[in-house]
Amino acid sequence: MNKNIWDFWAGRYDRLWVQKYSLKPTRDLVIAELKSILEDDLRGELSLLDVGCGTGQLLEDIQRRIGISRLTLTGMDKSEKMLAIAAEKLNNVNLLAGDALDLPFRGSQFDILTCCHSFPYYSDQIKALREFKRVLKPGGVILLIQAAENNFYDKLIMKGVKVTTGKASYPSNAQLGKLAQKAGLFLKEQKPLKTKFFMPSIILSILQNGD
Ligand SMILES: C[S@@+](CC[C@H](N)C(=O)[O-])C[C@H]1O[C@@H](n2cnc3c(N)ncnc32)[C@H](O)[C@@H]1O
Incomplete structure (x- = not known):
């Protein structure tokens, strides 16, 4: 690969089939979160x-x-x-x-950072999270959504997916929490995206730059 x-x-x-059960529902969930952020944020x-x-x-x-x-x-x-x-x-x-590992932006620039189904393909995930934190303003929010290997079924399915994407690492909820902590980010919430029973776990992690 x-x-x-x-x-x-x-x-x-x-036109990929994963649009229907993964990518489109992902966007719907992120849009709903964004609407709620905008409602709460009076800036x-x-x-x-x-x-x-x-x-x-x-x-x-x-x-x-x-x-x-x-x-x-x-x-x-x-x-x-x-x-x-x-x-x-x-x-x-x-x-x-x-490159997510070396973002081409000055620091403290963004209020919201979204990252959908891209994180698993980063060779150094802590470095990417540190970069996310660097470019966010204090209090800025990250909506990070990815397939997560939370159980044996997830691992099996994602092994098949890797045949089409090359090297990837799909951190479980707990692993993502640890990565976030190491990068100095606060994990506010993790929400599962529920689509079809045959789909692997897809998790939205809401992270905050607590600085
Ligand atoms: C599965 S696609 C997701 C695209 C889109 N975010 C979505 O939800 O449909 C993964 C994307 O991550 C990008 N990507 C992979 N590694 C990256 C990196 N190190 N820095 C920036 N983008 C990267 C790929 O080029 C690809 O467009």
Whole structure:
């Protein structure tokens, strides 16, 4: 499996079968969380960074379902081909290439960071979480959603998934909690995404930069 596997998937990504049971429900859950954050946060404009934004589906959904009157949107991904597809769909979004392990942003810049189904592919997950913390403003929130190997069934399914993605690590709820702690982030909550019985655990971890 080469390092540009996501370039390979880019043109096929929006039509993959996992859209129905994993990726679309993921976006729905993240949108619901974002709406609740915006309701509770009385500040005016908020800046959001989507790390590993892929073909820009979440950013497109945010624009359509939440609007951009209060949100400044930025998307970042390592795959140029994913970004090229995102760029075809999106207006009024800053899109740039970069690595989650070395984010191309100055510190304390974003209020909200989303990261959907990208974290398992990072070679150094603590480093990525430290980068997330660095670019977040004090009190900033991370919505991190990923498949989690919480039990034997999850491990079996994700072993099959790895055949299509290459090397990956799907931390369990407890492991993610430890990673967050080591990176200096506060784990507020973990919410399971329930779709079909045959799907593996997919967990939304809500983390906060407590600085
Ligand atoms: C499964 S796709 C998820 C795309 C999108 N977030 C979604 O939910 O559909 C994983 C994405 O993570 C990106 N990615 C993998 N490793 C990365 C890294 N180190 N830095 C930034 N992006 C990365 C890939 O290029 C790919 O677009």
